Amino acid sequence: MxxxxxxxxxxxxxxIFHIDNLRVFLTFLVVAHHSAAPYGNLPLWPNWRQPxxxxxxxxxxxxxxxxxxFFMGLFFLLSGFFAPAGVDRRGPGKFAVERLKRVGIxxxxxxVLLRPLFVLPTYLDLPSATRPSFAVYYFTSWLIGPAWxxxxxxxxxxxxxxxxxxxxxxxxxxxxPLRRRDLLAFVLVLAAATYAWRIFVPFGSYEPVxxxxxxxxxxxxxxxxxxGVAAYRRRWLxxxxxxxxxxxxxxVVVSSVPxxxxxxxxxxxxxxxxxxxxxxxxxxLWESLFAVGVILVLLRVFERFVAGSSPLxxxxxxxxxxxxxxxxxxxxxxxxxxxxxxxxxxxxxLLTLVLAAAGSWAISGALRRIRAVRAVV
Numbered sequence: 001m002x003x004x005x006x007x008x009x010x011x012x013x014x015x016i017f018h019i020d021n022l023r024v025f026l027t028f029l030v031v032a033h034h035s036a037a038p039y040g041n042l043p044l045w046p047n048w049r050q051p052x053x054x055x056x057x058x059x060x061x062x063x064x065x066x067x068x069x070f071f072m073g074l075f076f077l078l079s080g081f082f083a084p085a086g087v088d089r090r091g092p093g094k095f096a097v098e099r100l101k102r103v104g105i106x107x108x109x110x111x112v113l114l115r116p117l118f119v120l121p122t123y124l125d126l127p128s129a130t131r132p133s134f135a136v137y138y139f140t141s142w143l144i145g146p147a148w149x150x151x152x153x154x155x156x157x158x159x160x161x162x163x164x165x166x167x168x169x170x171x172x173x174x175x176x177p178l179r180r181r182d183l184l185a186f187v188l189v190l191a192a193a194t195y196a197w198r199i200f201v202p203f204g205s206y207e208p209v210x211x212x213x214x215x216x217x218x219x220x221x222x223x224x225x226x227x228g229v230a231a232y233r234r235r236w237l238x239x240x241x242x243x244x245x246x247x248x249x250x251x252v253v254v255s256s257v258p259x260x261x262x263x264x265x266x267x268x269x270x271x272x273x274x275x276x277x278x279x280x281x282x283x284x285l286w287e288s289l290f291a292v293g294v295i296l297v298l299l300r301v302f303e304r305f306v307a308g309s310s311p312l313x314x315x316x317x318x319x320x321x322x323x324x325x326x327x328x329x330x331x332x333x334x335x336x337x338x339x340x341x342x343x344x345x346x347x348x349x350l351l352t353l354v355l356a357a358a359g360s361w362a363i364s365g366a367l368r369r370i371r372a373v374r375a376v377v
Contacts, residue, residue, distance in 0.1 A: 018307035019237065020317040022298060023078065025306075026071055027320040028357060030146065031327050033067045035353040036060040038335045039345040044213075046143075047121035047335050057345040065267070068214060070291040072149065073224040077295065079153055080228020081237060083160050084173075092165040099157040105376045106325055107150040117329035119143050121336070144211045145328045151210060156225050176234040180247060183296070186227065187251070187288045193219035194284040199275045203266055203283065220291065240300050248296025255289035258282040315365065322364035322377045330363065331356045 037045035040060040051057040087095045116138060123137050131137075144151070197219045201207070207215035231237050241247075259282070265273065266283035273279055334355045338348060368374045 016237070017309045017313070018302040019078065019081075020309075021306045021313055022074075022302045023320050024313070024316045025298075025302070026075060026078075027323050029067060029071050030324060031331070031357050031360060032353050033064060033071070034146065034328060034331050035334075035356050036063050036349050038331070038352070039349050040064060045335075046119060046145075046332055047125075047339075049339075051345045053344070060345055060349055068217070069287050070294045072214070072217065073220045073291050074295050074298065075149065076153070076156070076221045077224040077228040077231070079156070080160075080225035081232045082228075083157060083225075084229055084232045087161060087164045092161040095164075096158055096161040099154060099161070102376055103150050103154045103157065106321075107147055107154065109376075110147040110150070110325055111144060114326065114329050115144060115147070118145050118332055121332060142208065142211045146324065147328075148210065148212050149324070152212070152221060156222070160225075160229065171233050173233055173235065175239065176236075177239075178234070178236045178241060178244065183247070183251075183292060186223070187285075187292050190220060190223050190292070191281070191285040191288040193223065194288065195281045198280055198284065202275065203280070220287070237299065237303075240296075240303055245297050245300030245304070248293040248300065251289045251293030251296070253293075255286045255293060258285040258289070316361065319361055319364040319368060322368055322373075323360045325377065326363050326367070327356060327360040330360045334359070 034045065037060075038048050039051060039057060040048075041051060041054050041057045042048075042061065042064070044064070083095075086098065089095075090098060116134075119138070119141065120134075122143065123131070123134055126137075132140075194217075198216050201215050201218070203216045205216055206213060212218070261282055262279045263282035263286045265279045266277075331352065334352050338352060338355075341348065341351075343351075364377075368377065
């Protein structure tokens, strides 16, 4: 592997099967997250309907809250982990072009081809007397659903390519043990950055320009992407300490302390809380401890117990990125089909999840048989 930015290595890193399997799990979790949204108490999905029983939908709200705390941060961590090898192998310029192809084209494909299906229920819910034509609505609104991840990831990758271009040499890859004090320092930096950021971007806000549904988590996304880059250089994901999973469990348990001391109050908009209230700091500390803890547990569990490969696991991994692209309109369609079904929120969610996951992987597998599609996803 080269250390000079002007020299491109042609060697490719070997596939890491436990990371592949973890990506599949995360993609399934995304499908679960968005399958729960139409049936929860929060209007987070295009064809959401207020559940008949708010208490019956609470488990789905909890699932969404817990997922949001860590799963996109882990996606950015894994994306950051694979970025340095791409720059080392191709150079910053060719890496940027490759990311524009592999991330930018799928993003545009979603916006042009799949977004109309995703936003159609929102459009049809508008009052018929004032509803514009669909073309006017499509071009004057900016609802891109899960595609926001591709948008932000592309920005991160291009920024990293620029940073590597400005440096004269690349940092060498060398093993260094991941220490507990490194993890604790990361938790504290993440909590402080999140707290400071939310003074200006409060929890629960929406960013209209980039269509970010969770801009309050941006410090987490940036820092986890950077942590992924560092993890590649120090080979942390290749050799996690044997007890790192148990340390992750400890962090999750400890995270309940700031939550119990008032952090939970930051989850709801409350007029009696100032933007600098210690409640928001407690919430940020809970999220940081919980996210790092859960991610450590998942990394260690998959490294230890889910590191194998089979035809099925390779199929699921090869199509995971395409599933991320197509799952949103698939869920919209499944929810529309199941609308007449009279069932409680949780059973309806489970049925939606099964149908949406199976449908998304089947559609993705079929689409990737097309050479032009497979070239970018």
